[in-house]
Amino acid sequence: MKKLLMSVSTLLLVLLLSISSFQLKSASAISLESNSTLSLENPSDLIEPFGYDDEIPYCKNGTYNSDDGESYVTLQTNTSSTDRSIQWGYFIKPSAYHLYKPKLTVSMSGTRINDQRINSPYPMRDESPNYLFHGSIKVYQIIGGSNSNNLKSGDILNLVYNGIATTSINGVTNNTYVGIECVVR
Incomplete structure (x- = not known):
């Protein structure tokens, strides 16, 4: 626009x-x-084609950091064919391990595609902070829908990665969050 x-x-x-x-x-x-x-x-x-504003970047290979500096996500995109996919890894930074010991729970609830909530592409998982939480998105299902959908060019992804400590430290339960919004090429 x-x-x-x-x-x-x-x-x-x-x-x-x-x-x-x-x-x-x-x-x-x-x-x-x-x-x-x-x-x-x-x-x-x-004249540009009608559609979403240019403010949303394309999904690209790279590292996306949390605002608190405690975690990050790496993305790898496959857009070279009609079978689009996004592979990802979610990490706690070594400098923050002590905040999430002995374990943390990682989930992707709240993830959306084209502004519609989807069934979580990653089930909740409890692991130690040095674990490589990883997965991919190729096929997804909208919450309440019965059809599976393939990731396609033009889809807008809102990927939400949550890491929450399973135990509190001095009454505080630490959590970290990475949110990524991007358009599939």
């Missing part, structure tokens, strides 16, 4: 400047940014 507004605003500005200078030449390559051009000869370049 922002690209569309910026493109329309730029187009109007270019037309205004062209008319005001009485030079009705074609502005075939007016630079907007260092890596993009605007072409009045091909107005379809100015």
